[in-house]
Amino acid sequence: MNRLLQWPSLEAPFWVAALAVVVIFPSDLSLATAIAVMALFAVSLDLALGIAGILTLGHALYFGAGAYAAAALATLGWAEPVSGVVLAGIAAALLAGVAGPFILRSRGLPLIMVTLVLGLFAFELANKASDFTGGDNGLSDIVLAPVLGVFHWSVYARVEYLYVLAFLFVGFQGAKRIVGSSFGLALRGIRDNPVRMAYLGAPVQSHLLRAYLSSALLAGVAGALSAQTTRFVGTDVLSINTSIDVLVMLVLGGTGSLYGALVGAIVYMLVHHLAAEWNPYHWMFIIGALLVFVVRIGEGGLVGIARRITERSRQTIGRRAKGRP
Amino acid sequence: MSEPMSESGASTPYALTARGLHKRFGGLTVADNIHLSLPAGARHALIGPNGAGKTTLVGLLTGLLRIDSGQIWLGSTDVTRLSPQARVKHGLVRTFQVNSLFPSLTVRQNVELALSEHAGTSRSMLRSIGSLTHLAERALATLAQVGLEHEAGRRVSELAYGPQRLLEIALALALEPRVLLLDEPAAGVASADAERMMSAIERLPCDIAILMIEHDMRIVRRFAQTVTVLVAGQVLATDTPEAIMTSEAVRRVYLGSGGQARYDHRS
Numbered sequence: 001m002n003r004l005l006q007w008p009s010l011e012a013p014f015w016v017a018a019l020a021v022v023v024i025f026p027s028d029l030s031l032a033t034a035i036a037v038m039a040l041f042a043v044s045l046d047l048a049l050g051i052a053g054i055l056t057l058g059h060a061l062y063f064g065a066g067a068y069a070a071a072a073l074a075t076l077g078w079a080e081p082v083s084g085v086v087l088a089g090i091a092a093a094l095l096a097g098v099a100g101p102f103i104l105r106s107r108g109l110p111l112i113m114v115t116l117v118l119g120l121f122a123f124e125l126a127n128k129a130s131d132f133t134g135g136d137n138g139l140s141d142i143v144l145a146p147v148l149g150v151f152h153w154s155v156y157a158r159v160e161y162l163y164v165l166a167f168l169f170v171g172f173q174g175a176k177r178i179v180g181s182s183f184g185l186a187l188r189g190i191r192d193n194p195v196r197m198a199y200l201g202a203p204v205q206s207h208l209l210r211a212y213l214s215s216a217l218l219a220g221v222a223g224a225l226s227a228q229t230t231r232f233v234g235t236d237v238l239s240i241n242t243s244i245d246v247l248v249m250l251v252l253g254g255t256g257s258l259y260g261a262l263v264g265a266i267v268y269m270l271v272h273h274l275a276a277e278w279n280p281y282h283w284m285f286i287i288g289a290l291l292v293f294v295v296r297i298g299e300g301g302l303v304g305i306a307r308r309i310t311e312r313s314r315q316t317i318g319r320r321a322k323g324r325p
Numbered sequence: 326m327s328e329p330m331s332e333s334g335a336s337t338p339y340a341l342t343a344r345g346l347h348k349r350f351g352g353l354t355v356a357d358n359i360h361l362s363l364p365a366g367a368r369h370a371l372i373g374p375n376g377a378g379k380t381t382l383v384g385l386l387t388g389l390l391r392i393d394s395g396q397i398w399l400g401s402t403d404v405t406r407l408s409p410q411a412r413v414k415h416g417l418v419r420t421f422q423v424n425s426l427f428p429s430l431t432v433r434q435n436v437e438l439a440l441s442e443h444a445g446t447s448r449s450m451l452r453s454i455g456s457l458t459h460l461a462e463r464a465l466a467t468l469a470q471v472g473l474e475h476e477a478g479r480r481v482s483e484l485a486y487g488p489q490r491l492l493e494i495a496l497a498l499a500l501e502p503r504v505l506l507l508d509e510p511a512a513g514v515a516s517a518d519a520e521r522m523m524s525a526i527e528r529l530p531c532d533i534a535i536l537m538i539e540h541d542m543r544i545v546r547r548f549a550q551t552v553t554v555l556v557a558g559q560v561l562a563t564d565t566p567e568a569i570m571t572s573e574a575v576r577r578v579y580l581g582s583g584g585q586a587r588y589d590h591r592s
């Protein structure tokens with residue numbers, strides 16, 4: 001039926017495997033937590049960029065806004081973490097509500113430029129406003145109550161990981177829901193051909209704004225989770241590098257399928273981790289080579305490649321079954 | 326401003342009325358005091374040499390291009406200052422001379438896009454599109470109107486040109502137009518698909534007012550009750566197909582623009 005949602009058969013095993021990480025890699029759960037945070041961030045970018053075609057190079061703005069909002073809440077004494085994440089996500093969405101109508105007036109290259117400049121501006125602002133952001137030292141006095149009042153944060157990051165995984169699961173299902181709705185179809189229509197969408201009577205700008213707000217909400221949640229689980233927010237959450245990292249993850253995994261965001265974040269973060277152990281200065285070469293390879297091989301990123309391989313082998317099997325070599 | 330009334334019954338306004346439309350692109354006048362009225366159920370052809378301003382006129386009527394002066398009504402509503410979207414909501418729908426589809430989506434999804442905008446379900450973010458069963462059914466019914474129901478699952482980018490032209494029409498039909506502007510629907514289409522196209526157009530509900538841009542005089546004669554000839558942004562003549570085709574003035578325009586072969590050959 002739906003081309004981009006044709007992987008549900010692999011989805012249940014994926015979540016089971018994600019849970020099994022707790023048992024299989026008990027000493028790597030900090031890394032696993034960071035991966036899950038970035039996966040949610042990549043999902044949020046896919047909603048804006050892959051589905052709705054909003055070419056943004058400044059999505060760290062909402063990740064950073066969520067991180068600072070969560071840190072600010074904790075510093076102000078709001079220690080309950082779950083509501084902290086939700087509030088931080090709403091704060092990021094509100095920011096998108098202010099910036100969105102302005103940003104979404106452009107498309108294509110001008111849009112990339114506007115989002116880039118806005119991101120750089122926010123980064124500089126965070127550096128200047130050191131009273132609030134802690135400047136180069138960042139914010140590290142984030143004190144949180146146990147999750148749901150019972151699960152205490154642990155040094156092995158087990159609670160952290162499961163906590164983030166729960167948000168990733170809910171966020172992913174929500175994003176999937178949006179993509180599978182007629183609103184989601186309208187977004188893909190706008191991505192393909194905004195002029196014709198207007199001639200179908202579609203409120204193109206309002207559709208785009210709502211997609212952008214949903215995306216910012218998820219990005220803000222991811223940022224808040226990053227702040228809470230690392231107990232630290234530095235200005236780098238707002239940096240252009242953060243925006244580029246998440247974009248590379250998404251392109252690597254494949255845009256427009258949501259699954260690509262998960263795959264891309266995992267592969268990118270693992271390669272980063274392993275290659276940085278091997279050579280802390282040149283790991284970007286490996287990512288770069290991988291990215292070039294994936295982009296050269298065709299559309300759809302790693303998920304697209306995997307899909308084409310399965311389709312081809314299915315065809316081969318089908319032909320063999322019919323007795324034709 | 327007074328409401329536009331048809332000449333016969335003072336109480337029934339035209340489906341579409343345009344009065345005194347002017348449009349210039351820099352020094353080039355592409356619409357020069359154009360008057361046009363389509364009663365409900367009109368079958369009106371718009372002909373004219375290349376570059377006469379036919380596509381531009383559709384752009385002006387639908388709001389893609391801004392008019393320099395003039396007025397446009399749909400029924401008794403002045404839509405001169407409304408957005409393209411708002412005009413669609415008032416029943417004014419167009420197709421494009423150059424296919425304007427959604428290439429990465431399937432044929433059925435293309436129609437579903439139109440249907441869900443028309444029905445207003447496109448704002449619901451959390452209801453699965455699969456649960457809107459009537460949407461899928463109506464998409465297939467709309468595709469059947471142009472004989473595309475068997476291509477429903479194909480990606481548009483994999484579709485041949487002729488079927489893509491038919492899908493252009495299907496998208497417009499899904500919006501249940503009151504006024505339909507067709508910009509050379511059969512241009513470049515092989516004869517079998519052109520026949521499917523024309524019979525689909527002929528089967529449309531007879532209360533829809535249709536304006537069709539078309540170069541092929543056989544098609545014009547078969548389709549139209551009224552023909553308007555546009556030359557260099559001006560209306561040269563509006564009359565029955567027979568009168569237009571025997572008109573010396575019209576003939577001279579086509580001769581003058583080097584379009585003789587096309588005009589004679591196809592008529």
Ligand SMILES: Nc1ncnc2c1ncn2[C@@H]1O[C@H](COP(=O)(O)OP(=O)(O)OP(=O)(O)O)[C@@H](O)[C@H]1O
Nearest residue numbers: 350353355373374375376377378379380381382422
């Ligand atoms: N956006 C624009 N800016 C400047 N000039 C334009 C623009 N669009 C069209 N034109 C010019 O306006 C004139 C009318 O173009 P239009 O496309 O309306 O002609 P047409 O009658 O539809 O021709 P055809 O039969 O080739 O489709 C042409 O000379 C064209 O070059």
Ligand SMILES: [Mg+2]
Nearest residue numbers: 379380381422
């Ligand atoms: Mg034209």
